[in-house]
Amino acid sequence: MIEDVFDRLFQPFEPQEVHWKVGAFDAARGLGLAFAYVDARDVMDRLDVVVGPQGWQCRYSHADEKTVCELGLRVAGEWLWKADGAGDTELEAEKGALSDAFKRAAVRWGIGRYLYGVGPVWVALEPADDGGSPPAIAPREFARLRRVLGAATGMPRKSSAQAKRDGDFEYWSARLEAEDSLEGLGGVGRDLKRALPNLPHAFHEPLENAYLLARERILGAEWANHAAA
Numbered sequence: 001m002i003e004d005v006f007d008r009l010f011q012p013f014e015p016q017e018v019h020w021k022v023g024a025f026d027a028a029r030g031l032g033l034a035f036a037y038v039d040a041r042d043v044m045d046r047l048d049v050v051v052g053p054q055g056w057q058c059r060y061s062h063a064d065e066k067t068v069c070e071l072g073l074r075v076a077g078e079w080l081w082k083a084d085g086a087g088d089t090e091l092e093a094e095k096g097a098l099s100d101a102f103k104r105a106a107v108r109w110g111i112g113r114y115l116y117g118v119g120p121v122w123v124a125l126e127p128a129d130d131g132g133s134p135p136a137i138a139p140r141e142f143a144r145l146r147r148v149l150g151a152a153t154g155m156p157r158k159s160s161a162q163a164k165r166d167g168d169f170e171y172w173s174a175r176l177e178a179e180d181s182l183e184g185l186g187g188v189g190r191d192l193k194r195a196l197p198n199l200p201h202a203f204h205e206p207l208e209n210a211y212l213l214a215r216e217r218i219l220g221a222e223w224a225n226h227a228a229a
Contacts (some may be wrong), residue, residue, distance in 0.1 A: 004120045004190065005075055012153040012197055015146055018115070022134055025125060025155045034118035034137055034145060040099045043106045046208035058102060060224070065181040069101035071109065118152040121145060153197070160200040168199055172207050176214040178219070185214055 018036050021196035025032030047056045055074045060067060066085035073080055084107065086100035107113050121175040123145070137145075163169070172192055189211055196204055 005050060005073075006110060007190070007193065009046065010113070011193070012114055013038055013042060013112065014047075014197075014201075015149060017068070018149055020123075020137055020142075020145055022123075022125065022137060023120060025135055027125075027127070030127075030135075031122055032125045032135060032137070034123045034141070035120050036118045036145075036149060038103070038112050038115070040064045040102055042101055043111055046111055047073070047106075051171050058105065060098060060101065067097035068102045069105040071102065071105035073109065084108055114153060118149060121148055141143065158198060158200060160202055163200050163203060167209070169203055173210055176210050178209075179214060180218060182215070182218055182222075185211075185218060 017038055019039065020034045020036055022032040023035050028179075038116075051073050056072065058069055060069055062068065063085065066087050068085040070083040082105055084101060084104035086097050086104055103112070103136050123141040124138040126138050127135050144202045158166070158168070172188075172195070175188050176185070176192075178187055179188055192207060192211065196207070199207075
């Protein structure tokens with residue numbers, strides 16, 4: 001149970017949930033360093049999905065001119081806490097510090113930790129229209145950044161055509177259908193969770209439904225056997 005919670009917290013985010021921001025840049029050369037990050041709302045969604053809205057909480061304090069976030073998760077009936085802090089950001093200082101401290105505390109739990117191994121990545125930039133904002137990443141660079149992200153997770157997502165050629169849906173459906181015990185189904189379910197980030201989005205809901213149907217089938221059979229005894 002505990003291992004399953006941590007496995008789910010550590011899972012990479014969907015590629016569209018990962019954003020990129022420019023850090024240091026050389027305006028004369030039109031180049032900058034891009035850093036990958038996730039939005040605090042996506043981190044909250046991950047916590048809601050894994051431990052439930054009632055299964056996590058956070059509190060804030062200040063130390064050494066930093067905002068500290070303590071992030072608590074209820075795991076196996078007990079509250080566990082991890083903390084980290086951040087200084088003020090240039091934009092909306094107080095709000096930025098709260099958000100950054102929250103995300104840093106989430107990294108302590110493994111959420112988005114893999115992103116620290118992604119960058120920074122040198123990218124071509126486009127100057128900002130108003131001249132006062134930092135330059136933006138050139139649109140042509142995002143395809144390359146997605147490849148960099150896929151290489152960092154070690155799980156580049158297959159295209160639907162490739163997954164169909166490989167028979168991935170049939171393979172997982174057959175494994176789920178073959179199980180006749182909750183213990184065996186749990187093992188297949190854990191394997192499936194690790195494989196889903198590599199499968200097309202169109203496969204996710206049908207396979208998750210197939211898992212639930214297999215669980216209902218096994219529970220029904222166990223109830224029938226108990227009743228017969």
